[in-house]
Amino acid sequence: MTKINKIGVFTSGGDAPGMNACIRAVVRTAIFSGVEVSGIRRGYQGMLESDFWTMNARSVGNIIHLGGTILKTARCLEFMTDEGIEKAYRNLKSEGIDALVAIGGDGTAKGALRLSERFDIPIMCIPGTIDNDLYGSDFTIGYDTATNTVIEAIDKIRDTAASHNRMFFVEVMGRDSGCIALRAGISGGAEAVLLPEVETGIDELISKLSIDAKNKKTSSIVIVAEGDKSGGAYQLAQRVTEKFDYYDVKVTILGHLQRGGSPSSFDRVLASRLGYAAVNELLRGNSGQMVGLRGNTVALTPLSEALNASKFKLEEDLMEMVSVLSI
Template identity: 65%
Template sequence: MKEIHKIGIFTSGGDAPGMNAAIRAAVRTALYNNKEVVGIYHGYQGMIDNTMFEMDSRSVSSIIQKGGTILKTARCTAFRTPEGRALAYANVKKAGIDALVAIGGDGTFTGAEVFSREFDIPVMCIPGTIDNDLSGTDLTIGYDTANNTVIDAIDKIRDTAASHNRLFFIEVMGRDSGSIALNAGVAGGAEAILLPEKDTAIDELIDLLSTALERKKSSMIVVVAEGDKNGGVSNVAKRVKEKFDYFDTKVSILGHLQRGGSPSSADRVLATRMGYAAVNELLQGNTRATIGIRGSTIVNTPLEVALSKKELKLNEDLVQIAKIMTI
């Protein structure tokens, strides 16, 4: 493997709190090792549009506490074509970039793996997504912060629900993963949690709510993951109201506020460790892998393995605990 002199860093796909902390760590680790750094705006689209700039230590000052990404992000359909990737590589090569650090989700990882193989450029990926749905790691950057945001919203909604004897259906993000819904639902004391990984029939949900009502509960919260198979939170609320109209029923879709905000301490530390590790792995000659954390240990997993393996992130003990906590 040729010696690396200049590392390109970019973020791609959905933004996640903590991405800036990862950028900061990667930039400063590279500079510490006397390597140059190039920031690439708007991910793969920026490679095609040639929106790149030299970064120094001051480029990442006072960003560790900021949500979003200073490098911006975008979806890029052109990069999915051989012609688009060839143009991206020409611009990367012209900038003198020897290796890449990619921060994002599975789409980012897929693009990085293909790009690295086609043009033999070293790449290391960092998992940045609030969904916590990537293989090769217990936790992804942004997941902890998103959980805290959802819990804060549930607590506030609980206050108004109790004041008005209301049943709230709260939809949370996660795509096909129920990680946020499960963890935030347990932490927020939800009476029911609907998950993409678990089939919960509407009649079963109504039975749960009826049992809770028999216990004299004055308000109820149902957390619904956006990927739940019952047709979306509005449809769930409508079908429940048709058969269970004791409570005034409301729907709250938390949406993209879950992606924003200052990253938690846990996400800042995790992102810093991953950014540091990504650069060190590249400098040690490793490539086409993703950085992850198992327990408290930073690890790396080949991208080919990570992309071919879908891990079930749900903690089955927590699923059982969620049921018990509703009594």
């Protein structure tokens, strides 16, 4: 492996709180090690357009507390074509970039895997996504902050639900992953949680809510991941209303509120650890890996394995707890 003189860093896909803390760690770790850094604005789109920014230690000052990403982010279909990926590689070499640190979710990792397999450029990925859905890391950057944002909203919704005889369906992000919904459901004291990974029939849900009504529950919170197979919070609320009139039913869609905000202390530390580790692993000669956290230890997972959806599982004990603790 040739010596790395310049590392390119970029964020791609959906933004996540803590990405700036990660960029900061990558830039300062590289510079501390005598390596130049080029920020790539707007992810793979920026690679195609040579949107590069020569960064120094001051470039990342006063950003650790900011949500979003100072490098911006975008989704880029052109990069997935043969012509697009070849153009991106040529631009990287023209800029003198010897290695890459990619921060993002599964789409970002897929692009990085394809680039590393096609061309001889070292790449390390850092999981930055509120969905927490990459195998090989217990937590992804932004997940903790997003979940806390949901909890703050649920606590406020419960206040008004308890003041009336109301049931709230609260829809949270998670097209393919129920991680936010599951933990928010437990920590928010939800009566039911609907997940993409588990099919919950409408009759089963109504049966649960009927038991709650018989037990004199005067309000109820149902958390729905946006990817739930029942069709989302509005459709569920309508179907429940048609069959069950004990509660006054309301719907709240939290949407992109969950992506924003200042990252939690946990996300800042996680992002800093993973950014620091990614640079050091590149300098040790590693490539094609995702840097994650298992237990309290930084660990590497091959990108092909990190993207293997069949290996990613929700915690069974947490799913069992939802029904037990909501009686």
